[in-house]
Amino acid sequence: xxxxxxxxxxxxxxxxxxxxxxxxxxxxxxxxxxxxxxxxxxxxxxxxxxxxxxxxxxxxxxxxxxxxxxxxxxxxxxxxxxxxxxxxxxxxxxxxxxxxxxxxxxxxxxxxxxxxxxxxxxxxxxxxxxxxxxxxxxxxxxxxxxxxxxxxxxxxxxxxxxxxxxxxxxxxxxxxxxxxxxxxxxxxxxxxxxxxxxxxxxxxxxxxxxxxxxxxxxxxxxxxxxxxxxxxxxxxxxxxxxxxxxxxxxxxxxxxxxxxxxxxxxxxxxxxxxxxxxxxxxxxxxxxxxxxxxxxxxxxxxxxxxxxxxxxxxxxxxxxxxxxxxxxxxxxxxxxxxxxxxxxxxxxxxxxxxxxxxxxxxxxxxxxxx
Amino acid sequence: xxxxxxxxxxxxxxxxxxxxxxxxxxxxxxxxxxxxxxxxxxxxxxxxxxxxxxxxxxxxxxxxxxxxxxxxxxxxxxxxxxxxxxxxxxxxxxxxxxxxxxxxxxxxxxxxxxxxxxxxxxxxxxxxxxxxxxxxxxxxxxxxxxxxxxxxxxxxxxxxxxxxxxxxxxxxxxxxxxxxxxxxxxxxxxxxxxxxxxxxxxxxxxxxxxxxxxxxxxxxxxxxxxxxxxxxxxxxxxxxxxxxxxxxxxxxxxxxxxxxxxxxxxxxxxxxxxxxxxxxxxxxxxxxxxxxxxxxxxxxxxxxxxxxxxxxxxxxxxxxxxxxxxxxxxxxxxxxxxxxxxxxxxxxxxxxxxxxxxxxxxxxxxxxxxxxxxxxxxxxxxxxxxxxxxxxxxxxxxxxxxxxxxxxxxxxxxxxxxxxxxxxxxxxxxxxxxxxxxxxxxxxxxxxxxxxxxxxxxxxxxxxxxxxxxxxxxxxxxxx
Numbered sequence: 001x002x003x004x005x006x007x008x009x010x011x012x013x014x015x016x017x018x019x020x021x022x023x024x025x026x027x028x029x030x031x032x033x034x035x036x037x038x039x040x041x042x043x044x045x046x047x048x049x050x051x052x053x054x055x056x057x058x059x060x061x062x063x064x065x066x067x068x069x070x071x072x073x074x075x076x077x078x079x080x081x082x083x084x085x086x087x088x089x090x091x092x093x094x095x096x097x098x099x100x101x102x103x104x105x106x107x108x109x110x111x112x113x114x115x116x117x118x119x120x121x122x123x124x125x126x127x128x129x130x131x132x133x134x135x136x137x138x139x140x141x142x143x144x145x146x147x148x149x150x151x152x153x154x155x156x157x158x159x160x161x162x163x164x165x166x167x168x169x170x171x172x173x174x175x176x177x178x179x180x181x182x183x184x185x186x187x188x189x190x191x192x193x194x195x196x197x198x199x200x201x202x203x204x205x206x207x208x209x210x211x212x213x214x215x216x217x218x219x220x221x222x223x224x225x226x227x228x229x230x231x232x233x234x235x236x237x238x239x240x241x242x243x244x245x246x247x248x249x250x251x252x253x254x255x256x257x258x259x260x261x262x263x264x265x266x267x268x269x270x271x272x273x274x275x276x277x278x279x280x281x282x283x284x285x286x287x288x289x290x291x292x293x294x295x296x297x298x299x300x301x302x303x304x305x306x307x308x309x310x311x312x313x314x315x316x317x318x319x320x321x322x323x324x325x326x327x328x329x330x331x332x333x334x335x336x337x338x339x340x341x342x343x344x345x346x347x348x349x350x351x352x353x354x355x356x357x358x359x360x361x362x363x364x365x366x367x368x369x370x
Numbered sequence: 371x372x373x374x375x376x377x378x379x380x381x382x383x384x385x386x387x388x389x390x391x392x393x394x395x396x397x398x399x400x401x402x403x404x405x406x407x408x409x410x411x412x413x414x415x416x417x418x419x420x421x422x423x424x425x426x427x428x429x430x431x432x433x434x435x436x437x438x439x440x441x442x443x444x445x446x447x448x449x450x451x452x453x454x455x456x457x458x459x460x461x462x463x464x465x466x467x468x469x470x471x472x473x474x475x476x477x478x479x480x481x482x483x484x485x486x487x488x489x490x491x492x493x494x495x496x497x498x499x500x501x502x503x504x505x506x507x508x509x510x511x512x513x514x515x516x517x518x519x520x521x522x523x524x525x526x527x528x529x530x531x532x533x534x535x536x537x538x539x540x541x542x543x544x545x546x547x548x549x550x551x552x553x554x555x556x557x558x559x560x561x562x563x564x565x566x567x568x569x570x571x572x573x574x575x576x577x578x579x580x581x582x583x584x585x586x587x588x589x590x591x592x593x594x595x596x597x598x599x600x601x602x603x604x605x606x607x608x609x610x611x612x613x614x615x616x617x618x619x620x621x622x623x624x625x626x627x628x629x630x631x632x633x634x635x636x637x638x639x640x641x642x643x644x645x646x647x648x649x650x651x652x653x654x655x656x657x658x659x660x661x662x663x664x665x666x667x668x669x670x671x672x673x674x675x676x677x678x679x680x681x682x683x684x685x686x687x688x689x690x691x692x693x694x695x696x697x698x699x700x701x702x703x704x705x706x707x708x709x710x711x712x713x714x715x716x717x718x719x720x721x722x723x724x725x726x727x728x729x730x731x732x733x734x735x736x737x738x739x740x741x742x743x744x745x746x747x748x749x750x751x752x753x754x755x756x757x758x759x760x761x762x763x764x765x766x767x768x769x770x771x772x773x774x775x776x777x778x779x780x781x782x783x784x785x786x787x788x789x790x791x792x793x794x795x796x797x798x799x800x801x802x803x804x805x806x807x808x809x810x811x812x813x814x815x816x817x818x819x820x821x822x823x824x825x826x827x828x829x830x831x832x833x834x835x836x837x838x839x840x841x842x843x844x845x846x847x848x849x850x
Contacts (some may be wrong), residue, residue, distance in 0.1 A: 179613045185597060216409045222417075247386040248407050255413055284386055 014348035015169055021062040022349070025294035033328040038087030042074070043328060045082075047309055060295070063319060065307050067330040068085040075106035078364065083109045087319035088326060098144035098269045105144070108269050113295075113326045114146045117272035119153040121238075121265070124275050125158075129236030129261035133159040134206035137234075138213050139195045140241055142166045146269055147241070151209040163203060166193045167214070188214075192221045197289055199232045208234050211241035212248055219256040230258045239267035240273075243356055246285035253281070265289070268354055271296040271320045277344065277351065289355065297321040300340035301350050303360075307332060309350075310340050317358055334358070372401040374452035374562055376586065377569065378414050379421065380579025389586070391560060392703040393467045394739045395690070400467055401452070403562050406585035408594035414432060414583055415527075415598040421552025422526035429502045429600045431502035432796045433548040433577070434490045440568075440575035443828035445480055449570040451563070461567055465692045467603060468560045469509030469534060470699030470739060478596075479537045483568070483616050486541045486820055489550055491797070496821035497545065506549055512845065520838030528832060531592040531606075532565065535557030535698075535762060536657050539605055539623065540568065542824060547572065551832055552581045560701060562586055595823045596620060603833055605758040621831050625760045626659030626784035628815040631799070632667040632674075633790025634773045640670050641677070643789055643812060646768075648681045650742055650787070650815040653774040656699035657765030660785045660807075662815045663760040664767045666776050675748040675768035682744035682764055686749030697763065699739040706733060706740035709761055713745065714757065721750035722810035725768075752779040777802050 019370045031292050033039045034047055047054060047352040052066050057348040080095050088111055096114070097105040121292040129338040136155035142148030148164055155162035195218055200206055210218065215237065229237075237260060244264040252262060266289040267273035274289040274296075302308045310316035316335035341351035385404035392399055425433065442562040443449060448457045456464070470475075472644035486493060494503060501521070505511035518633050528546050531538060532555060546553055555565045562584075564677040585591050596602050596614075603621045604610060611624035630647055632640060650662035665674060688695040700706035710733040717724050725746040728731065734741040744764035749757040756768045758781050771779055777798055780786075787809040788799040798812055806825055809815070820826070 035595060179609070179612070181593070181597075216412075220409070220412055245407070247405070248409070250386055251407055251409055256409070 003143065008344040008345035010348035014345065018343075022294040022297065024063060029202075029323040029328055030054050030064075030233055032087065032325055033085060035087075038085055040085045040328075041082040052097075061321075064330045068307060069205040070329055070332045072106055072332065075108060076104040080107055080109060083327065085325065090335075094146070095142040095144070095150070095202045096269045106269075108327055110146065110262040111326050113272065113324050115153045115157075116306075116324075117229075117267075117292060117295070118150045119157050121273045121275060122154055122157055123261070124181050125236065126261065126308050130158065130207050130238075131235070132187060134235075135160045135204055137195060137198060137208045137210075138164045138204045138209040139191070139208060139218065140165075140167055140331050142171045143168060145312070147209070155207070158207075160207070161203075163198045165191055165198065167191050188217055189221075192217050196225070196232075204233070204236045206212060206233055207351050208237045210237065211240055212239055212244055213242060213253070215239055215262075216256065219252075228258060229256060230260050234260055236260070237262040238265060239263070240242075240267060244287050245356075246287060248283040249279055250281070250289060253279075253285070263350050266352075268320075268330060268334075270320070270322055270327075271298070272353075274298060275347075277347075286353055287355075288341045288351045288353040290349065291320075293347070294355060295322070295324050297349075299324070299350065306331065312340050312342055315339050315354075317350040318352065318355070325331040331340070371399060372452050372454045374401055374403070374566060374586070374618065374695050375404045376406045376600055377566075377582065377584040378410070378771075379417060379583050380573070380581070382820065383410075389559065391468050391562065392547065393537070393563070393735065394470045394560075394699055395467075397738055397806070401562070403586045406587040408587075408590040411556075411591055411594035412598050413441065413583050418526045418552060418554070419600070420526075421581045421583075421826045422523065422550060424580045425547065425550040425552065426507055426537075428550075428578075430494075430548055430550060431491075431508060432613060433550065434494070434503075436576045437490045437544075438488050439570070440571040441484050441490075442579065443574050444487065444568060444571035445484040446576070447571065449567055451566050451570060456567065464710060465537060465561065465563045468563070468701075469537065470560075470690070470701045471537065471655070472695035473697065474686075474693050475698070475809075476537065479652075480539075482538060482818075483544065483564070485539055486544050489820060490545060493545055493820050494829075497823060497827055502613045503549075506833060518838055518840065519638075520836050521833040522836055523551060524832055524834055525600030526631040527549070527554050527599055527601075529554040529556075529595040529602040531556045531595055531602070531603040532558050532561070534560035534701075536605070536659075537561060537564055538654065538658055539781070540564045541820075542603065542623070542828065544568075545576055545803065546832070547581060549829070549832060553583070554590050554595055554599055555582070556582045557584065557586050559586070563599075578817070579820065595822060616705050621824055621828075623659065626661070626663070627758070627760050627780075627782055628660050628662050628785035629666060629780055629783050630662050630787045630815065630822060631776055631780070631788065632665070633792050633795050634668055634793075635792045636789050637667045637670055640667065640674050644674070644677050644681065646787075646812055646814050647674070648678055650657075651678065651681045651766040652685070652764040653814075653816055656694060657698055657762050658815050661764070662766060662785075662787075664757065665768055666769045666771050666780060668773050671750075671770040672723075672748055675723070675746050678766060678768065679725035679729065679746040683726035683746060685744050685764075687734050687741045697741050697743065699736075699741055700762075701739050703738075706742050707735065709763075710742060713756070713759075713761070713765070714753060716747070716756035719754040719756070722754045722756055723748040723750075756827070780804075785809065787811075787813055787815050840847050 033043045091111045094110045095107050097107050138151040152162040222228050264276045264287050265273050272292050274291045277288045299319040300310050301319045318336040321331045322329040335358050336355050337351040337357040341353050343349050375384050387405040388402040390399040391401045397524050446456050465476040466473040511521050557565045565584050605623045611622050613770050614620040615623040690734050732743045734744050742763040747767045749767050749769045750773050757767050783805045785807045786805040
């Protein structure tokens, strides 16, 4: 994408069309999930408690505000099949868990959503840096998380083969909480050593998924061996999983990547993958994400009124809505906050910048998992 | 408003992340401090050897001369800090405004730092036990008594994770540069002032810029300093001490649990020592690790506690620019209240008496900060938790304990003043390995002797004495 495209504003027509598409999609999704023939047991059961009839009273996206706040506890514990829509009951089902917190994890079922998300994301990757047919390295958490399968599908969708290195974020959290920093360092080293072995094994790996922290460690370790990210053959990196700051992105671009392309992403098991507007030095490395609408929506809402979006440029909490045939989550309050951003030509709907842990929860959250 | 950049081996680096440093009473932003990220530190540490190399090009004696010049610049000069200039008065006012320390205490700390800098030759002579400093440069040499000795630097730089609350600790790293070791400083969030002012004074006095890096930032930056420098110093509470205990790369400075022990031979004359006890508890707002947190005696403890309460209990909170201000503020929201809550819980234990109760409430909460007024507690035995507590304000427990049980009960002690003429007790104190600095006789715990090592000798931490041999015919060359 040229710099001109990257900064082009969305026209009112673009914004209106996107909104109409979202309204129609919201209507269809609710019809699917609340119809006895296609809906999932969870929502069919839940609809009995609701003070409105979703099938009749949800006609637009805004009507989703009629749903009570989505409780993340609903995602903990089984039976997980209550989330499988009747209309998809015969399909093979995956279950993915979120993040690195311990205890009973939050789970969501998935059938094809992760593939769809990453195929849409694939369309945003510049061919120059992510050549078709190139092999990939997935350096991040796998296990019960969707990342490994999703990145592997991305590689396959683009005609490549994906090599994987695992990292268990729950073990990392335990190490941090116990203060076993030497073990943490050793585990990180163990993960990075595997990545360097794979990169040096003649597999022609040119693309990589990794987290910011692992990218930094990999670059440092390669340089200590007299090499670099670039010299290892990588040309494009898609990164995510933990907080991206403009300063870190600048540091990576100026001092670690030597021209290797990196695109930040923001996503999770519930929402899918939000792409960033191209990150440029002239914008102070500002990182703005746009949800994959209409499949998912990010709103930046007031801290004390989750139905009210903040003004553009204002700070608020991240509210996610997932609207796919596989999974319906209206108004899930994420553990993040950020600033609401204007739509632009490529994504004519609201974006979010400055994403960071929600200040009221930040102190209790162990950050830096990956 | 001042903007203070990251310093990467002397080169200013403007970060995209900046943190406001606020006035603790008004909330007014006083400076924007640019924030480093951990990767920056790790990356720069690849050039750490250069810091030592540029310093090693200058003889130690010459460096000491320049440090002496820096002493005066630090104390009296108007020096650059980030985008502005700062006079000594402005420095003290800023330090007070962001740390909560009264202005006159900030100035007293400047005098302390100046003393160490301007007496660096004596300090190093004492800490190295009279070593010819050129041996630190070459790594080996012949002592005056004709013996070959070798001292090997264990790291080209010393990494420091500094606190916000106690500007006095900076004296610990001042001897590092003249020993030709570079500095990697991570300032406390509320106290960027001393590292930057000291660096400005050093630079103006001719210390190479490339020898010092300063990385303000979050906990990840501190962790990066600790993981990437071969020798580090960190300041923190008991959990920090526990985490780094036994790690040879890290010298950890935590709570001092400093104490005064009154021997049975002098305890009947306790009134002679009450001023010494009060000063040890209360001076410098009781914040230092060398401030006394407990007085131990076998009898008269209730009277001692009562007399201490009479002396320091009435002390009131005063504005930070009042020359009579004796208390430093707690600037982190909720911290003073949380401390007071834990002390109040301690009062409920059997044998614990709050002796300063009648002098009014101890917790004084203002809009943006809080104070804790001096608190004296009597413990009828070593058992209650408060007998072994330490807090960052003038807090003291007067603990009743038979003399022959004291040493096994006092726990780890940074400074112990043992007031006794009993040779048996003196010997036991000398032998006690859980006492770090020992004063025998009527010496306040807070009295420092700059010619004595503080909680570990910095020279021994940075240099390893090792075996070194050369053929006899090369000895003369070595000696020259």
